[in-house]
Amino acid sequence: MSTRHIKQGKFAKIRKFETPEELPEKYRNLLKKMLFVQADTEFASVQQHLEWQQNSPSPEDKWVLSRIVADEVRHGLTMTRLLKQFGKEGEQMVQKLLARKIGEHTLDSFNIEFENWESVLAFTCFVDRVGLYQLEAFGECSYAPLAREMPLMLNEEKLHIGFGYNGLKKVISDDGYLGDMDSAQKAVNFWLPRALDMFGHSKSENADLAVELGIKKWNNIEMRDRYYQEATQLCESLDLQTPDIDEGRRIL
Numbered sequence: 001m002s003t004r005h006i007k008q009g010k011f012a013k014i015r016k017f018e019t020p021e022e023l024p025e026k027y028r029n030l031l032k033k034m035l036f037v038q039a040d041t042e043f044a045s046v047q048q049h050l051e052w053q054q055n056s057p058s059p060e061d062k063w064v065l066s067r068i069v070a071d072e073v074r075h076g077l078t079m080t081r082l083l084k085q086f087g088k089e090g091e092q093m094v095q096k097l098l099a100r101k102i103g104e105h106t107l108d109s110f111n112i113e114f115e116n117w118e119s120v121l122a123f124t125c126f127v128d129r130v131g132l133y134q135l136e137a138f139g140e141c142s143y144a145p146l147a148r149e150m151p152l153m154l155n156e157e158k159l160h161i162g163f164g165y166n167g168l169k170k171v172i173s174d175d176g177y178l179g180d181m182d183s184a185q186k187a188v189n190f191w192l193p194r195a196l197d198m199f200g201h202s203k204s205e206n207a208d209l210a211v212e213l214g215i216k217k218w219n220n221i222e223m224r225d226r227y228y229q230e231a232t233q234l235c236e237s238l239d240l241q242t243p244d245i246d247e248g249r250r251i252l
């Protein structure tokens with residue numbers, strides 16, 4: 001449950017900000033950028049999933065994937081509502097978001113079409129989990145309208161990552177389901193480095209500023225390290241190899 005007062009960063013103890021007008025300029029600009037990137041990932045993942053909503057291997061998979069698609073659209077909608085509070089500039093950002101296609105998104109992970117079903121599962125298990133970390137970092141955001149959206153979004157993301165993890169488990173252990181250990185490992189090797197890249201540069205001025213302003217709870221390195229530990233445990237529980245933390249990485 002988020003509090004009414006800021007808990008973190010240099011504005012700690014004052015009332016949370018409720019409108020863009022109250023925000024210092026540096027804060028306003030950074031928040032707009034962050035909302036834009038968040039919205040972009042949500043709408044992008046919808047584009048990535050749609051083909052597989054058609055080609056799901058079972059009716060149950062089709063149902064859950066359809067729920068995931070609906071959730072991601074809702075997350076995108078939530079972020080665009082927040083952006084629209086920023087007036088004309090926010091509106092223009094929303095138009096730009098809606099026009100973007102695969103290949104035009106900000107983060108690399110969202111410009112890649114899924115090669116096979118294992119790829120869908122590894123993506124939801126590992127890339128959606130990065131989303132979960134990012135949302136948890138916004139949990140006590142000093143901008144109250146964003147903080148208030150987090151509990152529901154977090155719950156929905158938990159369903160997504162659970163679907164990915166359980167799906168990979170089925171690929172590995174259920175002979176009646178598609179794929180096998182090798183195809184699961186291949187998908188993990190592909191997506192885990194990309195997921196780790198999504199935390200951004202270790203020395204990111206914007207991420208440090210976001211922590212200073214109380215927008216986020218943790219910086220990029222803290223989140224990536226904690227995430228990698230969790231990813232390692234997940235891989236071990238599936239009897240899969242965990243790629244090294246810097247293997248195949250592009251953003252360090």
Ligand SMILES: [Fe+2]
Pocket residue numbers: 042071072075131157
């Ligand atoms: Fe989402």
Ligand SMILES: [Fe+2]
Pocket residue numbers: 072128131156157160
């Ligand atoms: Fe998700």
